[in-house]
Amino acid sequence: MASDSNDTIPSKIKAWVYAERGNPVDVLKLVPDVGVPELKEDQVLVKVVAAALNPIDFKRALGLFKDIDSPPPIVPGYDVAGVVVKVGDQAKKFKVGDEVYGDINEKALDHPKQHGTLAEYTAVEERLLALKPKNLSFVEAASLPLAIETAYEGLERAGSSPGKSILVLGGAGGVGSLVIQLAKEVFGASRVAATSSTGKLDLLKSLGADLAIDYTKENFEELPEKFDVVYDTVGQSERAVSAVKEGGNVVTIAGAVTPPAVQFILTSTGSILEKLNPFLESQKIKPAIDPKGTFPFSQAPEAFSYLQTGRVTGKIVIHPIP
Ligand SMILES: NC(=O)c1ccc[n+]([C@@H]2O[C@H](COP(=O)([O-])OP(=O)(O)OC[C@H]3O[C@@H](n4cnc5c(N)ncnc54)[C@H](OP(=O)(O)O)[C@@H]3O)[C@@H](O)[C@H]2O)c1
Numbered sequence: 001m002a003s004d005s006n007d008t009i010p011s012k013i014k015a016w017v018y019a020e021r022g023n024p025v026d027v028l029k030l031v032p033d034v035g036v037p038e039l040k041e042d043q044v045l046v047k048v049v050a051a052a053l054n055p056i057d058f059k060r061a062l063g064l065f066k067d068i069d070s071p072p073p074i075v076p077g078y079d080v081a082g083v084v085v086k087v088g089d090q091a092k093k094f095k096v097g098d099e100v101y102g103d104i105n106e107k108a109l110d111h112p113k114q115h116g117t118l119a120e121y122t123a124v125e126e127r128l129l130a131l132k133p134k135n136l137s138f139v140e141a142a143s144l145p146l147a148i149e150t151a152y153e154g155l156e157r158a159g160s161s162p163g164k165s166i167l168v169l170g171g172a173g174g175v176g177s178l179v180i181q182l183a184k185e186v187f188g189a190s191r192v193a194a195t196s197s198t199g200k201l202d203l204l205k206s207l208g209a210d211l212a213i214d215y216t217k218e219n220f221e222e223l224p225e226k227f228d229v230v231y232d233t234v235g236q237s238e239r240a241v242s243a244v245k246e247g248g249n250v251v252t253i254a255g256a257v258t259p260p261a262v263q264f265i266l267t268s269t270g271s272i273l274e275k276l277n278p279f280l281e282s283q284k285i286k287p288a289i290d291p292k293g294t295f296p297f298s299q300a301p302e303a304f305s306y307l308q309t310g311r312v313t314g315k316i317v318i319h320p321i322p
């Protein structure tokens with residue numbers, strides 16, 4: 001028998017939905033009576049407290065992945081922080097009342113869920129979740145899963161290890177701000193360099209970058225210094241391969257791939273979050289949220305428009321919900 005909380009779970013909930021693909025600001029509608037997602041046996045139902053946006057949310061809405069996407073209507077949103085209110089028959093890891101966070105889509109592009117996190121409740125396989133670090137707010141926790149898991153998986157794939165030097169392209173973005181921190185604090189990089197525009201150089205330093213490169217004034221590939229690892233979050237792999245040492249590795253998460261750079265698509269798993277929780281609890285790794293980046297539920301379309309400028313610093317989070 002599935003167990004649930006004493007609080008009544010409503011049968012109809014509020015959610016942002018698009019019935020057809022297009023620009024989020026045009027197609028997103030706030031629907032007051034969406035059905036609560038049905039719980040599979042390995043899932044838990046989460047009362048959403050905060051949900052973060054990622055570029056994939058608008059790329060998906062625009063139809064960039066429509067051949068491998070689930071059909072509309074779609075409730076967008078991958079990232080969630082919230083409270084478990086119901087536990088599926090085979091779910092053993094969490095109990096009702098646990099505060100959790102995670103990226104609810106195991107395969108980011110392969111038929112992600114129709115019912116995402118921009119809703120009052122969301123259903124998610126428990127293996128994709130971890131307990132929320134106690135010191136983090138729900139907003140901070142929601143900002144992390146997809147971006148920090150991508151940062152971690154990319155550094156691992158690039159063979160990052162203690163003593164290596166790393167160049168991060170796009171150090172001020174959702175993923176880049178975490179790559180800088182993980183490189184230093186988790187993978188033991190000896191030196192971290194990162195790129196951004198002029199106004200964000202101080203942020204790069206505060207995140208732990210030893211060298212902050214202003215891409216409006218300098219071409220990183222023309223620096224005399226070369227790096228063991230280049231982590232490209234911008235879509236500059238053609239240039240990135242000129243910045244890596246012989247025998248080094250380039251990993252890219254956006255745009256076209258120029259060998260020997262390699263690209264990957266994140267596989268979401270709660271186990272990476274569990275591994276990183278001690279670093280979050282000791283504040284060695286800190287969430288980076290855009291100063292204008294917390295939007296109430298009613299302003300989700302405005303949050304999408306801001307994300308689509310490509311100038312966001314760190315993350316955008318939707319809170320409170322509803
Ligand atoms: N493959 C995967 O599994 C995976 C996972 C996550 C994300 N992604 C993709 O990776 C990309 C980055 O994601 P994100 O969440 O980090 O995006 P984001 O937060 O929207 O990135 C915005 C940041 O990019 C910086 N930026 C833009 N152009 C730049 C340039 N030429 N050089 C340096 N920095 C630049 C901006 O800083 P300035 O204002 O200073 O320019 C801004 O702070 C997106 O395309 C996303 O879809 C892929």
